[in-house]
Amino acid sequence: MGAGALALAVLASCGGDGDGGTPAPAPGPLPSPSATASPEPLPSPSASPGVTGVSRTTIATFDNPWAMTFLPDGRILVTEKGGALRLVTAAGAVSAPVGGLPAVAAGGQGGLLDVALDPAHATNRRVWWSFSEAGSGGKGLAVARGTLTEAASGAALSDVRVIWRQDPKVSGDGHFGGRIAFSPDGKLFVSAGERQQGAPAQDLSKTLGKIVRLNLDGSVPSDNPFVGTAGAKGEIWSYGHRNPYGLVFAGDGRLFESEMGPEGGDEFNLVRRGADYGWDAVSEGSRYGGAPYPRHSTNPALAAPLIAWTPVISPGGMIQYRGTRFSGWTGDFVLAGLTAQGLVRVRVSGGTATDAGRVALGARIREVEEGPDGALWVLEDGANGRLIRLDPA
Template sequence: MNRPALPAAFALAALLALAPAGARSAAPENAGALPADGTVPFAARRVATFDRPWAIAFLPDGRLVLTEKAGRLFLVTQSGARTAIEGVPTVDDRGQNGLLDVAPSPDFARDSLLYFTRVAPGDGGGALVLARARLEESGGRARLRDPETLWRQQPASRGGQPGGIIAFSPGGRHLFLTVGDRMEPDTAQDPDAARGKILRLNPDGSAPPDNPMAGRAGIRALTWSMGHRNPYGLAFAPDGALWEHEMGPRGGDELNRIRPGGNYGWPEVSNGDQYSGWPIPRHATRPEFDAPGLYWTPVIAPAGLVFYHGPQFPAWQGSALIGGLRAEGLVRVVFGADGTARQADRWVLGRRIRDVAVAPDGAVWVIEDGDGAGLLRLTAK
């Protein structure tokens, strides 16, 4: 398969991007075969149980917002008491599709806005939708008021791998959104298709004027990077760098430092192979593509990404915490001064971990995957 030429704006942004010295040329570590740690430095307590939960996020007051894939949204106290949030729009609950991520506005204490993603049913399949609504509470009840669609995938897709992860930039001026390839891999290299992209939007859904292809028509104006497969983690590091992880095919889960205009190569290159066993060229064979900072073969099936800050685990400051579905646990990644990434720890919990978040008190919270899944609080032993 031949890679189409990148638009000139993408090439210019690639030249101007301030990547750390040597980040593109250094060979990434394969952490897939590294052994798990023999002991865990935390105690895990089950706080509540949910059915097919997908994402968690903390509000400024210490409560969580939690999504269930079937289309349910909850407020949850740290003691486990829950309040169902009414007014959630209809979702297309099939496979990996449904109600996905949720993120409070950076100014939530003032505007009470929740941003959320879902796959909405429609002709030709389901469409990934980014929306926001005001959270209103009264008389022990909670409701989404005046939901507003900010962006909608066009056309819809029948496949899974929707992405849908939200991250606000430091300072809250911009919103970043992952869009998976929806099991249509060739479209990840099509600059006019949303699939396989990371988008950068203003909080109202409009296109920022300094995007790599600002002023271009359609999805190009929103595109920040391309060539992604199945991105279920997106977060900013303390130094302001944006990191993303995505599931590879048969091997090759990736942790990528995202730069404006970057092309991460899917499906032209991968450190994994097709499920049939047919090989895919490796990143090293195509240096024009951005290679991952770290990858896993065998896979961990990463889901959820957060950078740690808090008093519970002082040695973890600035580390990335990643949930593992296949790995059934939690992975900690540390970063060198030159931007290189290295897996420092992998702890087996015996549970498929779908998302991870850090509470205001520094405790780490994770949710399990599937029916009867636990919401767990991890505190230092």
């Protein structure tokens, strides 16, 4: 593989599958760095110039928090996997659960997942969220929207409508993906995991292991790459994904994605229209307790990751940092690291990317967001997961 196509970050973390701690049956030890083909060594991770450390302020505690987003007034919407959506002030006051959400099929890696504001939220008060939903055949990812209303009795979502459902629903509680992103031209993008099924990520008749693109009313844009392809789901934008947990439009309009690999091979990808990212035919990781997968370099027609991490970082949420509070970070991508137990910073230059440094936080980090003043806010994974504000020390 060309040096610009794949950089292998060999660091001191070790990891697991899917949710960064829920490995497939009979996991074996991680492969040594030499087990991954064609590595491009990276410099040892270090703090960015001007940032020598972070100060932490604990704001609140939640039950298995998964995602958050800031409202225009500075409050935060936080999801808990069990099904609660809560409003939180910057001072740490936590509301009762917001009413009106549809039933969530919580369990394993499923539950109430991402939350995002509508591009026109300032005028329509719409909120979007993703969740695992039960139905015929098992469970699948779904995306809904509703209007946030507030009264003395509390906050609620009205005019709730499920906009998209993953097809088919299958058994099991893993690999839902579930990130929501809006493109500069107002389209809805959703990252859908392959539900630990593997091969369906390559099947264009199914929306497992895909990134989908929709109009905001749930209809399929006529210029999607597989519209008119016999047997293909028209909403598919890209395919061959495993468990994509990060999805961000950069300031230049390009779409970037991060996803969990198997035993090794977590990925940072530039998402291109109609591209195949290879799972489960190829990977930069290995089968659990077994041999490495064929690498992307064995099939140049497949889209290779810009970075592949072995040992894994288990990436959760991801942002592109737009602020200046963290000196030298503007424009870099910041990934929540579950196995990495901190933040992972990625710098993109043209069509290449490098692992630009780590911030160790000593806990599994599920989500990261940038606050209105440029501070970073993170959610810890698990029961009693804390919402923490980070500032340069």
